[in-house]
Amino acid sequence: MDQLIEWDKKHFIHPTSSIRDQQEKGAKVIFEKGEGIYLTDKNGKKYIDAMSSLWNVNIGHGRKELGEAARQQMDQLAFSSAFSTFSHEPTIQLAKKIADLAPSNLNAIFFTSGGSESNDSAFKLVRHYWRIQGQPERNKIVSLKRGYHGVAAGATSATGIPEFWDMAGQLQSGFVHAATPYWEGTQGSIKSIREVIEAEGPETIAAFIAEPIQGAGGVLVPPSDYFQEIRKLCDDYGIVFIADEVITGFGRTGTMFGLEHSGVQPDMMTFAKGVTSGYFPLGGVIVSDQIHGVLKEKSMGTLFHGFTYSGHPTAAAVALKNIEIIEKEGLVENSRKMGELLLEGFKKLKADLQIIGDVRGVGLLGAVELMEDPSANKRFSPELKVAGKVIEALHQRGVICRAVAYEGTDIICFSPPLVIKEEEVKTLLEKLREAISEVA
Numbered sequence: 527m528d529q530l531i532e533w534d535k536k537h538f539i540h541p542t543s544s545i546r547d548q549q550e551k552g553a554k555v556i557f558e559k560g561e562g563i564y565l566t567d568k569n570g571k572k573y574i575d576a577m578s579s580l581w582n583v584n585i586g587h588g589r590k591e592l593g594e595a596a597r598q599q600m601d602q603l604a605f606s607s608a609f610s611t612f613s614h615e616p617t618i619q620l621a622k623k624i625a626d627l628a629p630s631n632l633n634a635i636f637f638t639s640g641g642s643e644s645n646d647s648a649f650k651l652v653r654h655y656w657r658i659q660g661q662p663e664r665n666k667i668v669s670l671k672r673g674y675h676g677v678a679a680g681a682t683s684a685t686g687i688p689e690f691w692d693m694a695g696q697l698q699s700g701f702v703h704a705a706t707p708y709w710e711g712t713q714g715s716i717k718s719i720r721e722v723i724e725a726e727g728p729e730t731i732a733a734f735i736a737e738p739i740q741g742a743g744g745v746l747v748p749p750s751d752y753f754q755e756i757r758k759l760c761d762d763y764g765i766v767f768i769a770d771e772v773i774t775g776f777g778r779t780g781t782m783f784g785l786e787h788s789g790v791q792p793d794m795m796t797f798a799k800g801v802t803s804g805y806f807p808l809g810g811v812i813v814s815d816q817i818h819g820v821l822k823e824k825s826m827g828t829l830f831h832g833f834t835y836s837g838h839p840t841a842a843a844v845a846l847k848n849i850e851i852i853e854k855e856g857l858v859e860n861s862r863k864m865g866e867l868l869l870e871g872f873k874k875l876k877a878d879l880q881i882i883g884d885v886r887g888v889g890l891l892g893a894v895e896l897m898e899d900p901s902a903n904k905r906f907s908p909e910l911k912v913a914g915k916v917i918e919a920l921h922q923r924g925v926i927c928r929a930v931a932y933e934g935t936d937i938i939c940f941s942p943p944l945v946i947k948e949e950e951v952k953t954l955l956e957k958l959r960e961a962i963s964e965v966a
């Protein structure tokens with residue numbers, strides 16, 4: 527164990543981490559196995575994985591069927607190219623399956639290995655779409671403050687959380703941000719987007735991108751009329767609407783895709799995470815029939831965009847098995863039902879514990895927001911790191927959650943595996959009550 531910690535410090539640069547902390551403290555937990563909603567570390571301590579790790583292990587840990595699907599596919603054909611006119615059956619089957627699940631106007635898929643690659647691919651595809659129609663000046667992307675779209679060059683630039691730009695500077699030009707509806711309401715956000723578009727020049731705007739629910743920004747649920755208004759706004763200006771369903775896709779919010787709650791169809795949708803529940807890296811962009819039609823008609827020569835793993839047969843086999851499990855076991859429905867229980871529990875906690883300012887949730891994507899004085903809308907001083915302390919108290923009790931503390935907020939996020947059961951939701955809520963009570 528000591529040796530592992532030493533090698534971890536010396537050789538492993540952790541993603542999204544404090545390199546200094548890692549050097550000083552070493553790995554806090556070395557996970558060894560997972561089953562259902564639980565993870566166990568090398569010391570035998572068991573945790574509820576209340577974040578589905580990174581909002582992605584939708585079917586829960588330890589599902590042997592996925593390993594079996596990967597093994598069978600690897601035995602037969604682990605990998606071959608999908609470039610140009612090469613193809614293979616699992617990826618064709620998966621494209622068809624996703625087209626069947628997605629909104630009826632979205633039927634063609636470009637595959638990637640994750641969410642960031644998907645969003646960067648969407649930005650390139652949408653710029654290409656305008657170029658081949660003789661409008662190369664339409665190249666800017668509008669996104670929302672507190673939105674999170676990943677860490678590749680375009681995805682970082684579209685992300686509306688400034689902390690992500692500090693590391694290497696704003697990576698790309700042509701990305702502009704408008705107010706989130708969570709704090710500004712539908713009309714406030716729409717007004718802000720219109721102002722941004724007018725200031726930049728509507729003829730320079732290629733697309734608008736948003737998550738149906740802002741996840742990493744703090745599970746910020748928009749008002750129910752928001753995406754209807756977004757659809758109208760995008761149609762008014764003739765701009766492409768990209769839904770980033772990387773977290774909300776594949777059952778997370780109690781529907782197959784998050785935007786289904788508003789009944790709105792986007793022009794492009796990006797996905798990743800829940801498509802394989804993390805058992806294999808995979809993501810993609812689904813484009814509308816209209817966009818696909820323009821690409822087919824006007825895109826000349828080679829589309830110079832393709833990752834080695836765009837259309838990985840083993841990833842596709844794993845995704846097909848994962849989606850089969852989601853459907854067979856009714857996990858979308860379970861997400862809705864257990865999400866209702868979780869939200870009800872959050873509401874009870876809010877009634878009892880004075881420092882809870884807001885609770886929210888759609889399906890199994892939820893959050894509890896802490897405030898020093900909710901009646902005065904007064905937040906805690908950031909130096910107190912209140913959310914961080916609650917996360918630590920949860921950790922001590924064997925629950926893994928995530929704190930969001932941007933712009934002085936103290937938010938505890940929840941995104942448990944969709945297989946969670948009623949008793950487990952209750953345990954989670956009890957531990958949350960204890961942890962918050964201990965801190966304040």
Ligand code: PLP
Pocket residue numbers: 639640641642643645674675676677737741742770771772773798799
């Ligand atoms: N988009 C959203 C909404 C996300 O939450 C994430 C990751 O958390 C991404 C994109 C980036 O995905 P990845 O980390 O797979 O690149």
